[in-house]
Amino acid sequence: MRRRLAPAAVAVLTGAALTGCSLFGQGPEQVSVFDAAPGECFLAPEEIVAELTEITRVPCDSAHDQEAYAVVDYVTGEGTEGYPGDGALKDFADGSCAAEFAGYVGVDYRDSSLFLTYLLPSARSWEQDGDREVTCFVTTTGEPLTATVRDSAL
Template identity: 55%
Template sequence: MRTRGPVARAAAVGLLGASVVVLVGGCSLFGQDDETDGVSVFDVEAGQCFRVPEEITVELTELPAVPCTEPHEQEAYARVTYTDPATGTTPDTFPGADALTTFADGACAEQFQDYVGVDYRDSSLYFTYLVPSPRGWEQNADRDALCFVTTTGSQLSQSVAGTGW
């Protein structure tokens, strides 16, 4: 999956909001200690919490998961399947990074309030996301944007679900 951040909250660079080209092959490259578990990006579910990898990369295969009661910077809150706005269907061919970014910006913004309990524009938190890479689209049939709540430097020590933060 390719990493991207929302246009409206571009200052919220965290786990997923940079654009450096490096492929990550596994959890050991994140530089985290044994308290984190590598979770495949294809297995991420809403409510899982993650530490920021030491190396921010464009393409990720795993994320360093921790219990939400442990210090973390990211919490997954939605998985949304890409649909082409013109057709309402999910295309077989890669739609391009711009189309996926536009889709994720809107879809993640829409899902934020249902999870956190407040519109992202009124929240002290931010959102960011992962979108499919061209390779993931073709090889793994990856069609989902993964949405994450994030902070701008401070860590969380609980889930943000329903907090209204």
């Protein structure tokens, strides 16, 4: 059960991971990439890898690099159930994540000071696990986020 990190995410994730602060005794916790849900915040991986199995979840009021804002299913046409390839998944994720952005952040992606990135199904998770989900994240290339971006209009 692995997910492939989108190349767009690789550029964003090159910074060092930050240490999350505790909130009611909750600190950073490793979770499966399949468990990332909208409204949850995460640290960037310390090392860049092509496939991830876990990511570090932190409270959104502590320093974080990314906030999940949507999980969208890649829908295949009849007779096209096989892995669609990197290009088709990236095109789908670019369009789908941009379309979901305004509903979460409160401003169109083209007018935002924030960026988006995503996790894509890997060929392995597609074939072995039936993985069809793209997880969309809000991120920044500047200072870390220290609060949720939901309805922030940033």
